[in-house]
Amino acid sequence: MSTRGVIARQKGDSFEGRYHHWDSYPTALGKALWELAHNQFRDNLDEMLRILIDEHPAGWSTIVNKDFSLGVGFNNLDKGNCLTCGKPSWEHYYQEWESHGKRLTPKARQSMANGNYVALGHSFEAPHSTNVECYCHGDRSEDELLVTEKNAADIGCEYVYVFSTNGVMTILSSFNGDGSKMIGMFGMGNPEAKWGVLTVVPLDGPEPDWHSLQGW
Ligand SMILES: [Zn+2]
Ligand SMILES: [Zn+2]
Structure with missing residues (x-):
């Protein structure tokens, strides 16, 4: 299912990161990021973000149910x-x-x-193929796409996974319609914001119950 999302770093009261095309809802991408942080990258968050954000500027087709040890590239x-x-x-x-x-x-x-x-x-x-698929290496060689709170909703992203330097993953969700549901991103309460906080996940805490986070 094409559920678009963003893997990002916190930048002040905003975020900067990369597009992720398939299965970006918490039970898939959220869980995949949690497992990457704890398994492949062994709690080295800087290294994980370097690969997920800096080394693949065109973003991702999907990292869900893929194996980073097989290498990265589009099929x-x-x-x-x-x-x-x-x-x-x-x-x-x-x-x-x-x-x-x-x-x-x-x-x-x-x-x-x-x-x-x-x-x-x-x-x-x-x-x-079970290797991780990005849009910049392998068969695809697309241009860099920087995704921020300004363009994320416009390109159809529904979830944003924002990593902070203190080891916290904040999951943002786009809220449609009823503005009263909005919780300002990172507590800033911007009335123009399209993003609300779905949950805050300390990476050194217990694994969240992903199914409780679908956000609809
Ligand atoms: Zn043949
Ligand atoms: Zn790439």
């Missing part, structure tokens, strides 16, 4: 072989043959002339 279709036939991606498409050193047959040329580039009778079927 690269040239990695791994086809699930249907066991051949690499390029063999499936005539237009990629020559650059991989395979000569085009008369049949291949005729097929391409007719607008058909599928060489093996089916499209490449990628193996399921």
